[in-house]
Amino acid sequence: MKQYKHSVSLDLEKCKGCTNCLKRCPTEAIRIRDGHAVINSDVCIDCGECIRRCPYQAKKANFDRYEDIDAKKYRIALPAPSFYGQFVDLDDVDYVLQGLLDIGFDDVFEVARAAEIVTEYTRRYMSEQDISYPVINSACPAVVRLITLRFPYLCAHVIPMMPPIELAGKIAREEAIAKHPELKPEDIAIVFISPCPAKASYVKNGFLGEKSHVDYVVSMSDIYFKLIGVMKKNATPKATSQSGMIGMSWASTGGEASALFNDKYLAADGIENVIHVLDEIETGHFPMLQFVELNACPGGCVGGVATVENPYIARVRLQALRRYLPVSQNRLEKSDNEGYPEEILFPKDLEYRPVGKFDDDLTTAMQKMSEIEDLAASLPALDCGSCGAPTCRAFAEDVVLGGRSIDECIVYMRERIQKMVQYPGEE
Amino acid sequence: MAETLRFHYEVDGNNFTSAGAASVEVKRKLRQLGFDAETIRRVSIAMYEGEINMVVHARGGSADVYVDKDCITIILADRGPGIPDISLAMQEGYSTAPDNIRALGFGAGMGLPNMKRYTDEMKIETVLGKGTTVTIKVYTNGANKL
Numbered sequence: 001m002k003q004y005k006h007s008v009s010l011d012l013e014k015c016k017g018c019t020n021c022l023k024r025c026p027t028e029a030i031r032i033r034d035g036h037a038v039i040n041s042d043v044c045i046d047c048g049e050c051i052r053r054c055p056y057q058a059k060k061a062n063f064d065r066y067e068d069i070d071a072k073k074y075r076i077a078l079p080a081p082s083f084y085g086q087f088v089d090l091d092d093v094d095y096v097l098q099g100l101l102d103i104g105f106d107d108v109f110e111v112a113r114a115a116e117i118v119t120e121y122t123r124r125y126m127s128e129q130d131i132s133y134p135v136i137n138s139a140c141p142a143v144v145r146l147i148t149l150r151f152p153y154l155c156a157h158v159i160p161m162m163p164p165i166e167l168a169g170k171i172a173r174e175e176a177i178a179k180h181p182e183l184k185p186e187d188i189a190i191v192f193i194s195p196c197p198a199k200a201s202y203v204k205n206g207f208l209g210e211k212s213h214v215d216y217v218v219s220m221s222d223i224y225f226k227l228i229g230v231m232k233k234n235a236t237p238k239a240t241s242q243s244g245m246i247g248m249s250w251a252s253t254g255g256e257a258s259a260l261f262n263d264k265y266l267a268a269d270g271i272e273n274v275i276h277v278l279d280e281i282e283t284g285h286f287p288m289l290q291f292v293e294l295n296a297c298p299g300g301c302v303g304g305v306a307t308v309e310n311p312y313i314a315r316v317r318l319q320a321l322r323r324y325l326p327v328s329q330n331r332l333e334k335s336d337n338e339g340y341p342e343e344i345l346f347p348k349d350l351e352y353r354p355v356g357k358f359d360d361d362l363t364t365a366m367q368k369m370s371e372i373e374d375l376a377a378s379l380p381a382l383d384c385g386s387c388g389a390p391t392c393r394a395f396a397e398d399v400v401l402g403g404r405s406i407d408e409c410i411v412y413m414r415e416r417i418q419k420m421v422q423y424p425g426e427e
Numbered sequence: 428m429a430e431t432l433r434f435h436y437e438v439d440g441n442n443f444t445s446a447g448a449a450s451v452e453v454k455r456k457l458r459q460l461g462f463d464a465e466t467i468r469r470v471s472i473a474m475y476e477g478e479i480n481m482v483v484h485a486r487g488g489s490a491d492v493y494v495d496k497d498c499i500t501i502i503l504a505d506r507g508p509g510i511p512d513i514s515l516a517m518q519e520g521y522s523t524a525p526d527n528i529r530a531l532g533f534g535a536g537m538g539l540p541n542m543k544r545y546t547d548e549m550k551i552e553t554v555l556g557k558g559t560t561v562t563i564k565v566y567t568n569g570a571n572k573l
């Protein structure tokens with residue numbers, strides 16, 4: 001398996017080896033080793049939860065820097081819809097788009113526009129026969145990766161449709177070439193302004209073997225601080241937004257789902273809730289649902305770790321910004337009334353890639369599990385984390401599968417020492 | 428020959444919010460053992476339904492899971508009211524779940540029929556006023572194949 005490239009990493013200097021991130025990682029990807037956190041890249045889904053939890057800002061999201069993008073290229077900014085919710089007293093998205101041009105971008109393409117097109121195609125997909133209900137959205141890369149690692153049966157439920165960021169990248173490049181025929185595709189730099197490290201990883205790794213249409217992923221907070229310096233209230237912006245209510249509503253939970261005009265949907269956000277919902281869907285618990293929108297971050301993308309504003313405030317702002325917009329400004333042609341272009345579909349099926357299997361041989365796997373069970377039963381069940389594992393059970397797995405020493409459990413050690421003092425010479 | 432793995436769970440009848448937790452735990456273990464997706468799904472759906480039934484209809488109980496290479500057996504035992512008419516209870520859509528439980532999305536009367544559908548063997552032993560024991564078996568279709 002090719003190594004998955006991550007966008008969440010650790011600043012060794014700042015990490016104190018506390019157990020805050022350890023406890024909150026939804027995939028138990030973190031261990032504390034030699035006094036600091038270590039991330040197991042096979043299971044990390046770049047959800048950013050550890051960044052949110054670290055009191056020392058030792059966990060960081062890695063993005064491209066705006067300054068590092070070759071200024072000779074034709075740079076197109078792709079703001080995610082959540083970006084618009086970051087600004088105080090903004091009453092028109094055009095000021096943001098103009099600001100992006102003013103800091104040096106040559107052009108802007110709103111991801112919200114692509115989101116409206118994806119919404120139309122999704123409605124079409126939902127009206128087809130032979131689809132597995134409930135259909136799960138494909139827009140949050142942390143959720144999609146989680147499903148491929150842990151929910152074999154749900155891989156076929158993920159809508160096989162590229163997320164808006166891809167379609168936006170593709171159309172942006174095509175439009176730029178149409179406007180400036182002298183440009184070659186490689187002269188163009190498509191720059192996504194991202195709320196989260198998950199999108200950065202998505203772009204770095206490509207998806208299902210295909211390279212992304214996006215070339216760079218910069219952090220939303222980074223661009224935000226550049227922009228507030230140049231955004232002027234008095235000058236009338238020349239740029240005009242072309243997205244409607246639907247596109248903007250993708251920024252927060254329920255926006256994507258409600259735009260489908262199908263009320264048999266569920267929208268859940270926050271990675272713990274997402275896992276809970278996936279477990280329930282897998283056990284067949286929601287037979288009535290047709291669409292499930294899942295976002296790893298609290299509140300949806302407005303809650304991404306690279307945003308600056310509180311997600312609930314951002315959501316309210318977006319509602320205000322949307323109020324006088326047309327429902328959608330990006331509709332498919334009337335004549336184009338069935339199917340979808342090849343390029344919007346996944347290039348191949350989403351594959352289940354299990355991690356954490358104990359052994360390829362079932363007998364051996366069963367023996368190991370039996371050892372782990374016995375060991376876990378003898379541990380104090382405190383889940384205190386001082387052994388560097390998030391739970392006693394995970395520690396038992398580390399001992400049996402990863403060769404850790406049982407002496408690293410301090411509670412176990414203390415009991416052993418007490419026994420040695422009480423009954424010297426017995427051990 | 429590997430020894431049978433055995434897992435025991437107490438299913439709390441007073442804590443509705445934790446209903447279903449044991450089947451999620453079993454699902455995770457089967458995944459770690461490397462069983463294929465279809466087997467895991469069948470086991471976890473059937474066990475989930477049995478677990479929910481014990482919480483909804485029998486004030487809780489216990490679940491014992493036995494994992495062998497070729498077969499997974501689950502015994503769900505409770506000390507609830509028992510089932511007066513098994514063939515009626517097995518009918519699709521038949522349910523005695525109270526309204527407050529239905530409001531939560533349970534009580535569609537598909538639990539027992541689904542347990543039968545997703546397993547290879549199912550046996551219900553029940554004594555009115557004493558309790559019910561449901562035993563289900565799923566034969567694995569080749570572990571570790573993915």
Ligand SMILES: Nc1ncnc2c1ncn2[C@@H]1O[C@H](COP(=O)(O)OP(=O)(O)O)[C@@H](O)[C@H]1O
Binds near residue numbers: 505
């Ligand atoms: N463990 C049990 N103890 C007592 N009664 C049960 C038990 N399991 C099922 N039943 C009875 O069988 C009926 C049908 O069960 P099921 O098919 O799971 O539907 P539901 O749980 O939705 O009612 C229940 O409504 C209940 O009357």
Ligand code: SF4
Binds near residue numbers: 027028045046050
């Ligand atoms: S990004 Fe998420 S999955 Fe990765 S280590 Fe942090 S909390 Fe765990």
Ligand code: SF4
Binds near residue numbers: 141196199300302305
């Ligand atoms: S919910 Fe949105 S911001 Fe959060 S990880 Fe998923 S795509 Fe990124």
Ligand code: SF4
Binds near residue numbers: 382409
């Ligand atoms: S009690 Fe021991 S095994 Fe459990 S988390 Fe604490 S140190 Fe680790």
Ligand SMILES: [Mg+2]
Binds near residue numbers: 476534536537538
């Ligand atoms: Mg039931």
